[in-house]
Amino acid sequence: MLKIGLTGGIGSGKSTVAKIFNTLGIPTFDADAAAKNIMENDAKVKAQLINAFGKEIFAQNLLNKKYLAEIVFKDAAKLKLLNNITHPATIEAAKNWIDEQSTPYVIKEAALLFEAKSAGDLDFIIGVQSPIQLRIQRAMRRSNISEEAVMQRIEKQMDNDEKMQLCDFVILNDEQQALLPQVLTLNGKFVDNAIKKS
Numbered sequence: 001m002l003k004i005g006l007t008g009g010i011g012s013g014k015s016t017v018a019k020i021f022n023t024l025g026i027p028t029f030d031a032d033a034a035a036k037n038i039m040e041n042d043a044k045v046k047a048q049l050i051n052a053f054g055k056e057i058f059a060q061n062l063l064n065k066k067y068l069a070e071i072v073f074k075d076a077a078k079l080k081l082l083n084n085i086t087h088p089a090t091i092e093a094a095k096n097w098i099d100e101q102s103t104p105y106v107i108k109e110a111a112l113l114f115e116a117k118s119a120g121d122l123d124f125i126i127g128v129q130s131p132i133q134l135r136i137q138r139a140m141r142r143s144n145i146s147e148e149a150v151m152q153r154i155e156k157q158m159d160n161d162e163k164m165q166l167c168d169f170v171i172l173n174d175e176q177q178a179l180l181p182q183v184l185t186l187n188g189k190f191v192d193n194a195i196k197k198s
């Protein structure tokens with residue numbers, strides 16, 4: 001089975017592209033959602049988080065995302081501490097999930113594939129590219145945060161041009177080019193490749 005990574009900066013449209021693959025019957029793993037699930041439900045991770053950031057980051061067992069985001073995206077050392085707690089468990093969850101799938105290929109969607117050094121296990125990586133102004137507007141609207149807060153996150157991610165150069169394929173999500181034909185072309189390539197590999 002082929003393992004395909006799907007990455008891109010904040011607001012680039014990764015989840016939107018992942019949904020299209022999903023409608024074609026391709027299973028997709030969402031690393032952001034998995035990380036949140038682990039943070040709220042894995043007792044060991046939860047204890048490490050409380051130890052690092054205080055019990056205030058949980059309210060009635062739910063992660064107070066706004067509060068935690070305000071702490072970590074302002075402070076590189078605290079973000080590193082958070083990443084060191086969440087990334088190994090999320091990478092492990094992705095591996096376990098991939099082992100359970102049986103389609104010709106699967107998609108792992110993660111904003112930080114390269115930053116978290118989890119790209120090595122994948123056969124191909126798709127990057128989703130969007131103009132920076134669109135990304136900022138989408139992220140502001142989607143998460144109800146300020147432009148400054150979006151910029152703080154962008155500064156913590158790998159330079160976008162560098163990220164796209166590391167990808168095998170790039171999908172352009174500029175709201176001019178249609179996404180579906182781009183996804184269908186890649187789907188054809190991956191199915192062919194999976195057949196050759198088997």
Ligand SMILES: CC(C)(COP(=O)(O)OP(=O)(O)OC[C@H]1O[C@@H](n2cnc3c(N)ncnc32)[C@H](O)[C@@H]1O)[C@@H](O)C(=O)NCCC(=O)NCCS
Binds near residue numbers: 032068079090
């Ligand atoms: C800090 C948290 C609580 C903020 O939650 P919030 O709902 O506001 O954002 P969400 O998780 O939906 O992320 C939105 C986008 O922010 C960016 N982002 C998230 N975490 C990080 C990070 N550690 N470093 C850089 N950018 C990040 C990504 O582009 C992501 O797609 C949350 O992002 C988190 O728990 N992050 C740590 C886990 C993690 O690394 N997730 C990403 C796995 S790829």
Ligand SMILES: Nc1ncnc2c1ncn2[C@@H]1O[C@H](COP(=O)(O)OP(=O)(O)OP(=O)(O)O)[C@@H](O)[C@H]1O
Binds near residue numbers: 017032142
């Ligand atoms: N082509 C598009 N046309 C219209 N809206 C779009 C398009 N692509 C993305 N969006 C919107 O922009 C927002 C961000 O998109 P999406 O969640 O897919 O990005 P993402 O890369 O997964 O973001 P993040 O890293 O911030 O989680 C969403 O509200 C989505 O509906």
